[in-house]
Amino acid sequence: MPTTTPTTHITCRNGDQVKVNDHVYCSPGWSVRDGTPYSVARIMEFLPAQGTPTFDANGNRNEPFTRVRLAWYYRPGDVSDRxxxxxxxxLAAIYSEVCDISQLRSRCHVLHRDKISDLAGWKKRPDRFYYTRLFDPWIRKDFEIIQTTSVRNLPENIRETLVSRYEYIVTEREIVPDLTDTIRNCAVCEKWCPPSETVQCDRCKNFFHMLCNNPPLLAKPSRGYGWTCAPCxxxxxxEVEGHELSRHHTPIASKPKSNAPAPRGRGRPRKDRSLADKEESVEIKHFKMWPFRYFGLYTIAEDTLDPDDLIFPRAASRIGPKFQATTLPPVGSENDRPPDIEERGGDSTIEVYSLVNEMSPEEVATMETYKNTLTRSQKLLQSVDWLTEVIFRFTDAWVNHRDMATVSMQSVMRKRKWATMETRYTDREWSTGEKAAFEEGIMTYGAELRPVKQVVGLQRTMPEVVRYYGxxxxxxxxxxxxxxKLARLSGLEAPPDNPVSGNVTDDDDSSIIMDLPSGKPTTCGACRTRESEVxxxxxxxxxxxxxxxxxVSWRKYADINVRSSREETVVKKTVEKREGTPLTGPVQKRPRTTSRTSTPPVPQATAQIKCTACHKNGPMGKVLRCKQCHFRVHAGTCGAVFDATSPESWLCDLCQNDKTQDASVIPDCLLCPRTRKDPKKKGYNPPADSYLRACKPTEGQAWVHAVCSVFIPEVSYTDATKLKLVEGISTIPLYRWMNKCTLCxxxxxxxxxxxxxxxxYHVSCAWKANHKFGFELQPVKANRKDxxxxxxxxxxxYLAPIVTCKGHPPHHREQFDICDMNEHGETSLQVYCKNYKQAPTSNMHHLLRKAHRLDQIINTEDSADSESTQSFPEPTCSRCRTEFSPCFYPVSSSTAAPSNSSNGSTTGQNWLCHKCHMQDEVLAVHPILTNGKSKIVS
Incomplete structure (x- = not known):
């Protein structure tokens, strides 16, 4: 990197020249960044190598510059879930960090919204950003940013100081109208009224200090209530006593002046190249390298005159009766203090961790000898927590004049003076599942450890997560x-990396570029193209x-949906363009684009959600989370219908039914065995962490599991895209109801x-037993034209549903999981239901289909009763001699038992009951139902 002076420029990776207060893209090497977009920052100062003084003896900066101090900007999706x-x-921030100067990628432009005259034209140009708010990473709160010249409600000396030093001030949203209003003076003392110490009379609209009132006000009126001064x-x-209220007119206070920009005229703004250049080169005032400071509810106005006053945002103080307990002083003098009360700060309330410096050399040598006998684990001998506890226990033994041989490290618990229970001196070991959950949370949320702790679970506290992260x-x-080190010893210039394809060359931008792989063509995950040089x-x-x-769209704008081909193409032609034409793009008229296509939502900014069906992560919109019960599932796997603009407001079918009550309030599945003893008691609901929470209503206002309705072939849907309403439960063959489940x-x-x-087995039992569910594409035979x-x-x-036991070895047939998606974003379950589970709604109404199914059941029973009455009255099973069965099956005389010469039938026909028939594994044919003595199971 070339040596520079404070007025010269530094060359970025792409050749751009940047100086102090320029905005740049910043990013570390590929192995550190791992696919995340560039960070946007402002250059504050250039610094020499670490350990070198910034200034020499003459007050000049030391050279060469190897580091740079950057003021970071945040993207809204990086600091919140919205x-x-x-x-x-x-989002701006009062947060800086020193980075290596090699991390500067290229130059960009960032301006406040008020400095941009044509925002639409500004956003159409490449590498242009803007901000309106500030995010503080310590208190995690947003603040408004307004120009200091628009602040009027300040004393003149304070306002002049702010205007001369800073370009903007940072404040809370609720006091922006108070700061931008005309100056407010107290009606009593005629001094300036700070917004935090001021009350306004609702009648005369004058302002008063709370302490200037008689008696003084201790607090402002509650929200929704007003206050009037004593004269009013x-x-x-x-007026009330003289009944003169009708003649009184309350003065109307002037509307506070806002900082919002003036309304622009209608029509398309004129795009002037000279105006755009002026906006890019506009000079911003900086004081001690910052263009803004905090001036809000918790600022003392006179402190801003001090140049060393802290500029960071502040929150409410923890002082007062709400946060501190007010106790009475002890009765009597200090000598009357009870002997059982220990004074804080004394020797009895302080834990001494180490007194090795007061031990003799012989005692230190003895301690080292016994320390090596406490453990044989090299991991513990290098653990800071273990060594700290060892020194603490040896110190405690030395203070109490005990032999150091009595020190033991068998117990990981110890009693602290300020704790009522014993605590661990080190965290317990993390299990394999906890480590996997932690790494999954880090992959999703990065270094934001609070959501990572939620992913890990309630078994780990926040301090444990922070320590394990280190x-x-x-x-x-x-x-x-x-x-x-191994790569260098083997003679390689750079360590081998694990990119998607190709080999990494070095640790700059070229390390991100990967060669086109041979064999299977590579497809872009955003635009689905297969043609790209890199x-x-x-x-x-x-x-x-x-x-x-x-x-380019992803690295610079964190949005893969932005088509950057037009933006990244710099017009190098010298053709004069008339005023009002775009700065880039073809000369001919371009089609009008809406705001939805030009600035689409950013799916990458949303958090990754794990589906309970396939246990894979997906972005919000593809994987939905119920707003009420937090049930998570792929949208195409449960037939979800939601608003694409606000997927976080989606409710599952059971939670939606709690509000509408269109179906039964008892969510028992009709296709599963009855587990509820009392049908009127509302007890069990499907858990939110299981796919069985996905339930669908039936045509009779009952419920079935979505997975049960999909994998039972006789069931169909009124609308297969939504997986409801469920039809055809009465058409399920009898043998499905009569056979026992091998699992339950x-x-x-x-x-x-x-x-x-x-x-x-039952479908729900198979799902709980982790059996394999999926779909298989089978070849269509010539005779199967339907x-x-x-x-x-x-x-x-032909897409066939497949349910396989857990213990079966995998076969070579290709199967698709229920959440696997095609190129159109449809899941395999969604494609199967749409093509094979849709009821014939085109030529038959829903009620008519239901009536036809009922007619088939009635006609079958009537024909069976008439036939059994005429030909076969009161049949008896030839094997078990029972007269009660759902149905009887005619068999040959060789199948019947030899001892059953007479079966009670008038015709001499041999019969088998349903139980004996199923034991012989005889295929079910058209059963002949008996008359009055038969027990028909519905």
Whole structure:
């Protein structure tokens, strides 16, 4: 990097010249960034190497410059879960950090909204950003940013100081109208009234200090209540007594002047190149390298005159009766203090961790000897927590004149003086599941450890998560250093990386670029193109491989939906453009674009949500989370209908039914065995952490599990895209209801058969047992002309539902999980239901279909009763001699038992009951139902 003076420029990676107060893209190397977009920052100062003084003896800056101090900007999606459609909007911050000067990528432009005359034209130009608010990373709160010249409600000396030093001030939203109003003086003392210490009379509209009133006001009126001064109160009482209220007119206070920009005229703004250049080169005042400072509710106005006053945002103080307990002083003098009360700060209330400096050399040598006998683990001998506890226990033994041989480290618990219970001196070991959850949270939320702690679970406290994050980060750095060392020993210039494809060359922008792989063509995760000279790594979980154009949008704007080909193309022609034409783009008229296509929502800014069906992460919109019960599932797997602009307001069917009560309030599945003993008692609801929470209403206002309705073939839907209403439960064959489940061994409920063995079970029992659920594309035979051929992931065939036992080995047939998506974003379950589970709604109404199914049941019973009455009165099973069965089956004389020569039938026909028939594994044919003695199971 060339040596510079404070007035010269520094060259970025792409060749741009930048100086102090310029805005740049900043990013570390690829191994550190790992696919995240560039950060936007302002250059505050250039610094020499670490350890070198910034200034020499003559007061000049030392050279060469190897580091740079940057003032960071945040993207709204990085600090909150809300989605912001404008990818050019940033959040300022009073937060700086020193980085290596090699991390500067290229130059960009960031301005406050009030400095931009044509915002639409500004956002259409490349590398242009703007901001209106400030985010404080310490108190995690947003603040408004307004120009200091618009602040009028200040004493003249304070206002002149602010205007001369700072370009903007940072304040709370609620006091912006108070600061931008005309100066307010107290009606009593005629001095300036700060907004935090001022009350306004609702009658005369004058302002008063709370302490200037007689008696003084201790607090402001509550929200929704007004206050009147003493003269106005007396005047009001006189008007009430003289009945003169109708002649009184309350003065109307002038509307506070706002900082909002003046309304612009209608029509398309004129795009003047000279005006745009002036906006880019506008001079911003900085005081001690910052263009703004905090001036809000918790600021003392006179403190701003001090140049060393802190400029950071502040919150409410923890002083007062709400946060501190007011106690009475002890009775009597200090000598009357009870002997059992210990004074804080004394020797009895302080824990001494180490007194090694007061031990003799012989005692220190003895302590080291016994320390090596406490453990043989090298990991513990290098643990800071363990060594600190060892020194503490040896010190305690030395103070109490005990032998150091009595010190033991068998117990990990110890009693602290200020704690009522024993605590661990070190955190317990993290399990494999907790480590996986922690790394998943880090991958989703980064270093924001509060949401990471929620992913890990309630078993870990926030301090434990913070400490483990430090150990985990050091472990990753150690692995990286060992990998670099091994690479150097093997003769490589750079360590081997694990990109999507290709080899990494070095640790700058070229390390992100990956060669086009051979064999299977690479597809861009954003625009689906297969043509690109270089491929870049994109955001995890959404589009991991990006083409060159989409990678520019992602790296600079954190939005892969922005088409940056027009923006990144700099017009190099010398043709004179008339005033009003765009600065870039073709000369011919371009089609009008709406704000939705120009600034679409940013799906990458949303948090990743884990689906309870496939246990995979997905962005908000593809994976939905119920607003009430927090049930999480892919939208295409439960037939969800939601507003695309606000997917966070989605409610699952059961929670929606709690409000509307369109269906039954008892969410028992009709296709599962009855588990509720008292049908009127509302007890069990499907858990929110299981896919069985996805329930769908039936045509009779009851409920079935979504997975049960999908994998039982006789069931259909009125609207297959929404998976409701569920129809055809009465058409399910009788043998599905009669067979026992091999998992729960219960009767009742409809069973399905395993695709690889004769085992039969309920669908919900199979799901709880972690059986394999999916769909298989089977070839369509020539004689099956009624089969619907579908295309899924480039393969054609008949999409068949598959349920396989957990213990079966995997086969070579290709199966798709219920949450697997095609190129159109539809899940396999969604494609199957749309093509095979849709009821014939085109030629038959819903009520008519229900009536036809009822007619089939009635006609079957009537025909069976008439036939059994005429031909076969009162049949008896030839094997078990029972006269009661749901149905009887005619068999040959060889199948019947030899001892049953007479079966009680008048015709001599041999019969088998349903139980004996199923034991012989005889296929069910048209059963002949008996008359009055038969027990028909509905």
């Amino acid at each position: 989605t912001v459609a404008d990818c050019r909007l940033l 109160s007396r005047e009001h009482e006189q 150990h985990w980060k050091n472990m990753k750095l150690g692995e990286e250093n060992r990998r670099i 491929w870049w790594k994109g955001p995890k979980g959404n589009a991991e491989i990006l083409c060159e154009n989409c990678s 061994d219960q009767e009742g409920g409809a069973v399905v058969k395993c695709s690889d063995c004769p085992a039969e 089969s619907v051929v579908v295309t899924f992931k480039g393969h054609d065939g």
